[in-house]
Amino acid sequence: MIPPRFEYHAPKTVGEAVALLGQLGSDAKLLAGGHSLLPMMKLRFAQPEHLIDINRIPELKGIREEGNTVVIGAMTVENDLITSPILQAKVPLLCEAAKLIADPQVRNRGTIGGDIAHGDPGNDHPALSIVIDASFVLEGPNGRRTVAADGFFLGTYMTLLEENEVMCEIRVPAFAPGTGSAYEKLKRKTGDWATAGCAVVIRKSGDQVSHVRIALTNVAPTALRAEAAEAALLNKPFNAANVQAAVDAAIAICDPAEDLRGDIEYKTAMAGEMVKRALNKAWSRCA
Ligand SMILES: Cc1cc2nc3c(=O)[nH]c(=O)nc-3n(C[C@H](O)[C@H](O)[C@H](O)COP(=O)(O)OP(=O)(O)OC[C@H]3O[C@@H](n4cnc5c(N)ncnc54)[C@H](O)[C@@H]3O)c2cc1C
Numbered sequence: 001m002i003p004p005r006f007e008y009h010a011p012k013t014v015g016e017a018v019a020l021l022g023q024l025g026s027d028a029k030l031l032a033g034g035h036s037l038l039p040m041m042k043l044r045f046a047q048p049e050h051l052i053d054i055n056r057i058p059e060l061k062g063i064r065e066e067g068n069t070v071v072i073g074a075m076t077v078e079n080d081l082i083t084s085p086i087l088q089a090k091v092p093l094l095c096e097a098a099k100l101i102a103d104p105q106v107r108n109r110g111t112i113g114g115d116i117a118h119g120d121p122g123n124d125h126p127a128l129s130i131v132i133d134a135s136f137v138l139e140g141p142n143g144r145r146t147v148a149a150d151g152f153f154l155g156t157y158m159t160l161l162e163e164n165e166v167m168c169e170i171r172v173p174a175f176a177p178g179t180g181s182a183y184e185k186l187k188r189k190t191g192d193w194a195t196a197g198c199a200v201v202i203r204k205s206g207d208q209v210s211h212v213r214i215a216l217t218n219v220a221p222t223a224l225r226a227e228a229a230e231a232a233l234l235n236k237p238f239n240a241a242n243v244q245a246a247v248d249a250a251i252a253i254c255d256p257a258e259d260l261r262g263d264i265e266y267k268t269a270m271a272g273e274m275v276k277r278a279l280n281k282a283w284s285r286c287a
Pocket of ligand 1: 029030031032033034035036037038039074075100101102103106109110111112113114115116117118122123124125161165166167168191192193194
């Protein structure tokens with residue numbers, strides 16, 4: 001319950017935050033919504049000597065459109081994803097899935113950028129960001145770079161983010177007309193992390209699958225894109241046999257950790273079930 005002592009900093013710009021990260025080095029941590037970092041500090045799993053609060057940086061907040069791209073500030077809180085008219089129209093999967101993250105209080109603080117930067121395989125945004133083909137804008141001392149969500153997650157709590165970088169924006173191509181999507185999350189209770197989850201984005205051309213993205217939550221050390229599962233469906237008819245082939249291919253890449261949510265066999269079977277449900281729901285939403 002009692003976190004260790006730390007120095008507190010509250011920069012007003014990303015440039016100032018980056019400078020502080022450079023100056024303070026690995027003794028410093030960025031503080032976003034604080035709903036993963038503070039729990040870890042209270043249990044003394046993390047003991048940073050400096051917290052750099054990025055809540056007072058206006059440029060990191062808000063959702064806007066740039067042509068066909070939806071740009072989400074990294075400090076946008078989950079509840080603002082749910083109520084965003086832009087996301088409801090252009091990337092409805094994020095609105096729907098954010099309702100399955102944590103609870104109302106946590107969603108008033110927890111940010112999309114923090115959920116992604118944390119690199120927890122139990123978090124929901126990593127798999128979601130992969131299926132929506134998101135990219136992340138990271139600012140460091142040498143300027144900005146943009147990296148794809150697919151490939152960003154390196155290991156448990158490890159991502160492509162460097163110690164001296166701030167995630168600034170999440171950029172998402174607007175869904176093409178007719179796109180279907182779904183997020184199926186098995187959990188023990190509201191506000192719990194997934195036992196297994198699956199995100200799907202899919203488009204059709206006649207009875208054939210013309211585009212498909214499938215990603216899995218909490219069944220491996222990182223969120224996983226299920227590329228072989230996608231290949232089982234792409235340019236093929238959407239039927240029970242091909243869906244089963246996708247399910248089997250997704251099951252084959254699962255590598256879950258055994259814990260109180262279940263053993264490896266159960267979590268793997270549930271990942272398959274979530275894939276089947278998410279595919280069927282997303283397909284039924286295609287136009
Ligand atoms: C009771 C409870 C239930 C929860 N359930 C779920 C759930 O079901 N699904 C889910 O996905 N999450 C869940 N969470 C986690 C919650 O969504 C967190 O808010 C989220 O994981 C981290 O976001 P944050 O903004 O709070 O980041 P923080 O806790 O402030 O930071 C997390 C990490 O990310 C780094 N970081 C944050 N922002 C940036 C940035 N812009 N650039 C670079 N690094 C950054 C920080 O330095 C820190 O290392 C739950 C949390 C609680 C307390």
